[in-house]
Amino acid sequence: MNVELIAMTRYLAEDGGPEALLERAGRVCYRSESRGNPGRFLRARIREGHESLIEHASATFEISGISRACSHQLVRHRLASYSQESQRYVKMSDPEWVVPADIETNPEANALWETFADEVKRTYQALIDLGIRKEDARFALPNATATRIIVTMNFRELLHIFRLRISRHAQWEIRDVSIRMLELIYPHAPHVFGDVRDDLIAQYPDFFE
Numbered sequence: 001m002n003v004e005l006i007a008m009t010r011y012l013a014e015d016g017g018p019e020a021l022l023e024r025a026g027r028v029c030y031r032s033e034s035r036g037n038p039g040r041f042l043r044a045r046i047r048e049g050h051e052s053l054i055e056h057a058s059a060t061f062e063i064s065g066i067s068r069a070c071s072h073q074l075v076r077h078r079l080a081s082y083s084q085e086s087q088r089y090v091k092m093s094d095p096e097w098v099v100p101a102d103i104e105t106n107p108e109a110n111a112l113w114e115t116f117a118d119e120v121k122r123t124y125q126a127l128i129d130l131g132i133r134k135e136d137a138r139f140a141l142p143n144a145t146a147t148r149i150i151v152t153m154n155f156r157e158l159l160h161i162f163r164l165r166i167s168r169h170a171q172w173e174i175r176d177v178s179i180r181m182l183e184l185i186y187p188h189a190p191h192v193f194g195d196v197r198d199d200l201i202a203q204y205p206d207f208f209e
C-alpha cells in the first residue's frame, strides 16, 4: 500500500498554510481581530464543536495498492471526491493482489489462495480471448484485486474518517490507510488534527508503532 498527500489548500493572502485560512474564517464569525496564538484559537473552536470552520480546507491523497474491498469502504464516505482506476477500461490480465496477513502466513490458507488466484487470472484471460469485453470479464475478479484511487476531502470529513476508521472496530486495511492519511496531514494542520491524533495514540498506541 502507498498513500501520498498530493495537494492541500493554501491561504493565498499571506502565502500561508491551511490553518491560516481556517483561522481567518473563525475570526470572521466572531469579528475578533487576530490576537494571541492563532493555533490555540482554532483548536478552541474545534473543541467547542464549531467544526464547519474546518470545511474551508481540503486535502487530496493518492492511494494505491489497496484492495477493492478497502476502496469500497472508503467510497462509502460521501462528502468527498474520488477518481478510481477503472476495471472497464484497464486490462486486468496481470492484476496485483492484496492478501491479508492471516492468509499469507497460514501455509494451508496461502496454498488455497495461490490456486484460486492463478485460476482467476486464467479465467479472466480466457474470457478476454473469447471476445468478452473488459467490463464483463472483470466480474471474475475478487475483492483482493488491488486498485488506485485519488480522494479529496475537506478537513471536517477527514476528522470524521479518522474517528471512525482508526478504531479496533474498523477493518485493518482501511485503518492502515486512515493512519497513513492522518500522519501525512497532521504536520500541515497540527491544531486541527492534534487532539484526535493524541486521543487515538492514547487509545491505540500499538496502531501507531
Ligand SMILES: Cc1cc2nc3c(=O)[nH]c(=O)nc-3n(C[C@H](O)[C@H](O)[C@H](O)COP(=O)(O)OP(=O)(O)OC[C@H]3O[C@@H](n4cnc5c(N)ncnc54)[C@H](O)[C@@H]3O)c2cc1C
Binding pocket: 076, 077, 078, 079, 157, 160, 164, 165, 169, 170, 171
Ligand atoms: C466499524 C464499521 C462497520 C461498518 N459496517 C457496515 C456494514 O455492515 N454495512 C454497511 O452497509 N456499512 C457499514 N459501515 C459503513 C457505515 O455505515 C457508513 O456508511 C460509512 O462509515 C460512511 O460513514 P458516514 O455514514 O458517517 O458518512 P459520510 O458519508 O462520511 O458523511 C459524514 C457525515 O455527514 C452526515 N451525512 C452524510 N450523508 C448524510 C445523509 N444522507 N443524511 C444525514 N446525514 C448525512 C453524517 O453525519 C455523516 O456521519 C461500517 C462502518 C464502520 C466504521
